[in-house]
Amino acid sequence: MNDHALPFLQVEGRTVEAEPLPVMLMGGFGHMTAMQVRDGRVQGLALHLARLDAATRELFGQGLDGGRVLARMRQALAEAGVRDAAVRVYVYAAPGADDPVTLVIVRPPTPAPAGPQRLRSVPYVRPFAHLKHVGVFGQGLHLRQVQAAGYDEALLVAPDGTVAEGAITNVGFVAGDTIVWPAGPQLVGTAMRLLRRQLEDAGLAWRQEPVRLDDLARFDGAFVCNSIGLAPVARIDDLDLPHDGPLLRALPGLLEQVPWDALD
Incomplete structure (x- = not known):
């Protein structure tokens, strides 16, 4: 002893x-x-x-x-x-x-994304996805693996092919003049909530619906957002996406207009 x-x-x-x-x-x-x-x-x-x-x-x-x-x-x-x-x-x-x-x-402060992002889909959905919990081994492993392969972010996809979210971001899609948020299991992030509010205030439409991985070519663009910022998506797997449309160009400015609240 x-x-x-x-x-x-x-x-x-x-x-x-x-x-x-x-x-x-x-x-x-x-x-x-x-x-x-x-x-x-x-x-x-x-x-x-x-x-x-x-x-x-x-x-x-x-x-x-x-x-x-x-x-x-x-x-x-x-x-x-x-x-x-x-x-x-x-x-x-x-x-x-x-x-x-x-x-x-x-x-130290985290800089905003430098440019359009490249996403790689992975078969994974976070458990208890509505919570920003600390059990992040699965998403962390996938993120490290896709970044080692030259991508910026992992796109989490359910077993039935339904898009959920990014490993550390929310993902949105552009359909004409409307933003489409996937309806898969996800954390409704703070940047996502703020952007929804800004879209409504600007008279711009958004909706939430199931989005399937094999149906992404129907969209006019995509973007990712989190507390670090918002960036367009240039590529998901082997699919190149438009990333300079007028709505995509307007989104960062909408987030920049959100007031900054004093801590003291």
Whole structure:
């Protein structure tokens, strides 16, 4: 027998302090939201806070106070000494605790996509796709594999050929003067919600319907969007898509018009 406390952690042969964080990360039970912060401001801040609260209620049976989250974010940015950043807020199950733990990660700002994206379809649908949960091994593996093959993003497709979403994006299609969102299992992302609102305010139409992989040639273009930005899609598998139509050119500007909400 020995006197080591449990859990006992060792990294590359070196004993490390058994802090709660690595134990929570290895457990893999939690959810998160990701956002870009510019000059201490965030687009769609209320949507991010609502997402965190709703998922906390679903996973942990209790709400998550938005004021508490904002305080944690302000503290993290202040201690990092930055006002421009990529910020992620995680909510994890804490071992032996009744309440979930909030974790804020501050990284350098993420630049918007440099140009049209190339997507490769993969046979995968995220479990519990409506949640932005932390169990991302499947989509992460597919994303690494398609990027190693020279693509920018993975297009997740259900076994029946129905398009769902990107590995880290929502995908939309252009049909004439209308945006079509696929109706497969997906996370309704914050950028997607904001763009829908902007389309409605601009008098532009959108709808949601099943989209099949073998039927993509009928569309006049496609795009991907997430908190990093929006980019047209130039190619899906072996299919080249128009990526400079007037509606596609207008979409980034619509997102840029979304107000930035102050964190303080």
